[in-house]
Amino acid sequence: MKFLYAAYAATxxxxxxxxxxxxxxxxxxxxxxxxxxxxxx
Amino acid sequence: MKKVFPIFAVLTAGLLSxxxxxxxxxxxxxxxxxxxxxxxxxxxPSAWTAFLLFSINFVASVWYLIRRNTAADIxxxxxxxxxxxxxxxVLVTGPxxxxxVWGIWWTWxxxxxxxxxxxxxxxxxxxxxxxxxxxxxxxxxxALAVFxxxxxxxxxxxxxxxxxxxxxxxxxxxxxxxxxxxxxxxxNWLAFLCFAFLVCWSRYRLERLQRDVEETQALEALLDPxxxxx
Numbered sequence: 001m002k003f004l005y006a007a008y009a010a011t012x013x014x015x016x017x018x019x020x021x022x023x024x025x026x027x028x029x030x031x032x033x034x035x036x037x038x039x040x041x
Numbered sequence: 042m043k044k045v046f047p048i049f050a051v052l053t054a055g056l057l058s059x060x061x062x063x064x065x066x067x068x069x070x071x072x073x074x075x076x077x078x079x080x081x082x083x084x085x086p087s088a089w090t091a092f093l094l095f096s097i098n099f100v101a102s103v104w105y106l107i108r109r110n111t112a113a114d115i116x117x118x119x120x121x122x123x124x125x126x127x128x129x130x131v132l133v134t135g136p137x138x139x140x141x142v143w144g145i146w147w148t149w150x151x152x153x154x155x156x157x158x159x160x161x162x163x164x165x166x167x168x169x170x171x172x173x174x175x176x177x178x179x180x181x182x183x184a185l186a187v188f189x190x191x192x193x194x195x196x197x198x199x200x201x202x203x204x205x206x207x208x209x210x211x212x213x214x215x216x217x218x219x220x221x222x223x224x225x226x227x228x229n230w231l232a233f234l235c236f237a238f239l240v241c242w243s244r245y246r247l248e249r250l251q252r253d254v255e256e257t258q259a260l261e262a263l264l265d266p267x268x269x270x271x
Binding site: 001003004006007008010011014015018019022025026029032033036039040 | 076
């Protein structure tokens, strides 16, 4: 059973890690947009 | 579109939970391998999803080479990225299934090796896109993707044409599967397809936004020479 749970846990760990990197990129982009808006004002 | 995304996300989360319940509880236990066979419900749908994403990447890359279409370039990038994630799942769950069943984590047979090569090809594709500063990067990446996609049918058909440690296909190719197991397998594949679509959708929007921002920054630098000094 430990191999089964390890496989399922690893699957979601990989997907969640990827989603976190996408979220981090999105947050960085939001900051860039705000800087850009400030510069253009 | 803004309202559709959260509704689809909630539906996908529900479907993934239902698929997980089906895989861990409802599916019958396989007689020889026991409960560890349930890895099949994550391993196989992840592989099919990765193959589908790499195939879309191939079509988008060809389209980009013909038309130089930005949307096709973004679709190619996004499907390669999400495809690599699913391929990573395949390469991690495979050894976790092989160890208790075969007694080994890994063997250099054609199915396993060609899958690893496929993963390496698309990782190099993503590294090229991430670190190359040439204006020709999308063209080079599209050409690499076209050649990389040749490995997809090799991985898929390797167990049909070669003797391998990997089991024969359970659908088609002379294999057989309990109808209840097939039902759970297809539910899990549908759930992972919806999840992959959702991730590709958000990643596509992010990439579009990123390119718009870069374009605006370049314009700003052109209009205001002082900003380029910073």
